[in-house]
Amino acid sequence: MNDIMFFLMLFFLLVIFMVVxxxxxxxxxxxxxxxxxxxxxxxxxxxxxxNYYLNNEPIAKxxxxxxxxxxxxxxxxxxATVIFKADGRLTLQQVVDVMGLGPKLKLKMVMATxxxx
Numbered sequence: 521m522n523d524i525m526f527f528l529m530l531f532f533l534l535v536i537f538m539v540v541x542x543x544x545x546x547x548x549x550x551x552x553x554x555x556x557x558x559x560x561x562x563x564x565x566x567x568x569x570x571n572y573y574l575n576n577e578p579i580a581k582x583x584x585x586x587x588x589x590x591x592x593x594x595x596x597x598x599x600a601t602v603i604f605k606a607d608g609r610l611t612l613q614q615v616v617d618v619m620g621l622g623p624k625l626k627l628k629m630v631m632a633t634x635x636x637x
Contacts, residue, residue, distance in 0.1 A: 549608040551633035562591055562627075565605040566618060585621055592625045605632040 546565055564584075565573040572579050574587055592600055602622060606615050615631075622629030 546605050547608045548605060548632055548634040550636040552636055562588070562600060562602045563605065564588075564602050564618070566607060566610060566614070568607040568609045570610075570614070584618075585625070588621055588627060589625050592627050598626075600627050602627050602629045603632050604629055 546567055563573075563575050565576075567573075570581070572581050572584055574584070579587060588602070604615075604618060606618070619629055619631070621627070
């Protein structure tokens, strides 16, 4: 009986870790090194079709600066961090345009990458 319970618990733990994801399919660029962020406040994702997502909700590019500004204004700790998940097929200019919003709005922006295989 204990063996069955152990295997069921193990099975559900493995399944939970495989199911939990951001929900948006993004092909992240690869990086040699990096670190995991402990606290992820704001997730900004851009897919290869230039669809923008703020915390997994679709948003128009025109509304992005306004929404980020509202989030920055509501952050009393002044430690808001934007995790930027850009598809690896975006041009450098497209990435720079979005990353430029960080300093403009006084938000810390970091880029999410996958580890190189």
